[in-house]
Amino acid sequence: MTQKKQILLNAFNMNCVGHINHGLWTHPRDESAAYNTIEHWTGIARTLERGLFDGLFIADIVGVYDVYQHNVDATLRESIQLPVNDPMLLISATAAVTRNLGFGVTVNLSYELPYLLARRFSTLDHLTRGRIGWNIVTGYLDSAARAMGLSAQIAHDERYDRADEYLEVLYKLWEGSWEDGAVRRDKQARVFTDPAKVHKVQHQGRYYQVDGYHLAEPSPQRTPVLFQAGASGRGQRFAGRHAECVFISPPSKEAARKSVQSLREQLVLAGRRPDDVKVFVGAAVVTAATDREAQEKHADYKRYASREAGLAHFAASTGVDYSQYDLDEPIRYGQTNAIESAARTAEQHGWTRRQLLELFELGGRYPAIVGTPGRVADELQSWIDEAGVDGFNLSRTVVPESYADFVDLVVPELQDRGVYKTAYAPGSLRQKIFNEGDRLPARHAAAEFRRLPSNSLVSA
Numbered sequence: 354m355t356q357k358k359q360i361l362l363n364a365f366n367m368n369c370v371g372h373i374n375h376g377l378w379t380h381p382r383d384e385s386a387a388y389n390t391i392e393h394w395t396g397i398a399r400t401l402e403r404g405l406f407d408g409l410f411i412a413d414i415v416g417v418y419d420v421y422q423h424n425v426d427a428t429l430r431e432s433i434q435l436p437v438n439d440p441m442l443l444i445s446a447t448a449a450v451t452r453n454l455g456f457g458v459t460v461n462l463s464y465e466l467p468y469l470l471a472r473r474f475s476t477l478d479h480l481t482r483g484r485i486g487w488n489i490v491t492g493y494l495d496s497a498a499r500a501m502g503l504s505a506q507i508a509h510d511e512r513y514d515r516a517d518e519y520l521e522v523l524y525k526l527w528e529g530s531w532e533d534g535a536v537r538r539d540k541q542a543r544v545f546t547d548p549a550k551v552h553k554v555q556h557q558g559r560y561y562q563v564d565g566y567h568l569a570e571p572s573p574q575r576t577p578v579l580f581q582a583g584a585s586g587r588g589q590r591f592a593g594r595h596a597e598c599v600f601i602s603p604p605s606k607e608a609a610r611k612s613v614q615s616l617r618e619q620l621v622l623a624g625r626r627p628d629d630v631k632v633f634v635g636a637a638v639v640t641a642a643t644d645r646e647a648q649e650k651h652a653d654y655k656r657y658a659s660r661e662a663g664l665a666h667f668a669a670s671t672g673v674d675y676s677q678y679d680l681d682e683p684i685r686y687g688q689t690n691a692i693e694s695a696a697r698t699a700e701q702h703g704w705t706r707r708q709l710l711e712l713f714e715l716g717g718r719y720p721a722i723v724g725t726p727g728r729v730a731d732e733l734q735s736w737i738d739e740a741g742v743d744g745f746n747l748s749r750t751v752v753p754e755s756y757a758d759f760v761d762l763v764v765p766e767l768q769d770r771g772v773y774k775t776a777y778a779p780g781s782l783r784q785k786i787f788n789e790g791d792r793l794p795a796r797h798a799a800a801e802f803r804r805l806p807s808n809s810l811v812s813a
């Protein structure tokens with residue numbers, strides 16, 4: 354009997370109070386205001402590992418949401434991803450209390466030099482024993498560009514051009530600077546590292562110049578598992594070359610199916626296999642033992658959610674200040690330098706401010722799946738079957754109960770159906786997801802920057 358396709362699960366989170374489902378921090382049982390304590394995060398990590406989640410995925414934003422009403426007042430009042438702490442600094446603590454949970458950390462490459470970022474990821478790959486992933490983002494906020502000394506952000510497609518070169522520099526550092534076997538740790542011979550097996554990276558590019566050795570020794574995965582979320586044509590081309598996991602937030606299963614199909618075509622054009630990428634779709638789940646209880650919980654959550662905060666967040670995503678429009682007035686989009694795919698989706702649907710507010714009933718753009726574990730499992734499976742996605746990026750609603758509900762109720766249901774693991778597979782995050790080893794396969798763009806082994810300079 355062939356095994357049924359196994360659903361992959363990431364918890365979608367952020368080192369802040371309000372992430373996607375805005376306003377729920379005001380719910381009496383919600384603890385997300387404790388985001389700035391270690392215990393909050395170690396508790397979440399333990400719950401996720403109990404539920405055999407593949408990863409804790411931590412979003413991030415550089416800059417603030419100041420498009421709505423042309424100021425940050427709503428953002429600050431409702432805590433819409435502000436204040437926001439550094440996502441990378443959560444990893445050591447959460448890794449220390451888990452053994453198998455993977456971590457996907459978002460870092461915006463537009464404001465970081467590749468040389469230093471390469472070392473930070475190598476460090477985390479060592480400390481997590483190969484459980485680190487990177488969500489590659491290039492930013493979409495002018496407020497971020499201004500804060501970093503630019504007058505406006507770099508144009509949409511050029512951001513991806515820079516990112517292509519940035520990744521090339523990183524591959525040279527991660528994959529090419531230190532050969533396997535370079536580190537000997539030989540006390541008697543007094544050789545820690547064999548000089549013949551460490552190479553200087555010399556990169557003279559259009560955007561970046563590097564003349565130096567990678568600072569870290571090879572880590573279990575070398576290159577972290579590469580996540581990405583670009584949905585525009587240029588974004589998908591970038592994903593086709595680099596990404597191993599892609600996040601999408603489509604308005605329907607049909608839209609998802611098309612997006613997944615064109616993404617997989619991009620992989621083939623880049624010389625990879627269509628299933629070399631795992632696609633995760635965003636979802637919010639509200640579940641309880643009976644349908645009635647689940648509906649009551651949903652109704653209770655809705656009382657605390659903020660639709661307006663959801664709109665203020667979406668305004669920054671699309672670059673449109675919805676506060677300037679009457680409730681039923683058609684919205685003008687035009688060219689955007691923000692998230693192109695979000696703006697085009699809203700434009701195609703002709704959503705008015707009223708419709709967007711209705712859509713954001715749980716404070717955010719992900720439609721909630723509400724019901725018994727059986728009903729939730731049916732819906733998740735239908736996304737897998739009909740849209741061709743591989744898993745889900747579960748946004749948080751009331752924290753930590755929404756994670757605990759999912760782990761205690763939905764996970765056993767999925768396991769009973771044979772579509773979810775009952776134990777973690779051994780190995781690194783990449784090995785767990787793809788079962789092809791710790792390192793990127795030879796057909797990935799990174800492989801061309803690897804070196805053939807050199808002869809040793811010191812006797813063995």
Ligand SMILES: Cc1cc2nc3c(=O)[nH]c(=O)nc-3n(C[C@H](O)[C@H](O)[C@H](O)COP(=O)(O)O)c2cc1C
Pocket residue numbers: 411412413414415459461489490491492493509582583584585586587588589600601602635691692693694695746
């Ligand atoms: C599920 C999901 C998560 C995302 N997380 C982040 C994030 O944490 N930080 C960020 O700056 N952008 C984030 N983005 C935005 C993407 O990085 C990217 O800018 C966006 O999808 C637009 O790509 P496009 O212009 O190619 O459509 C996310 C997008 C999606 C769909």
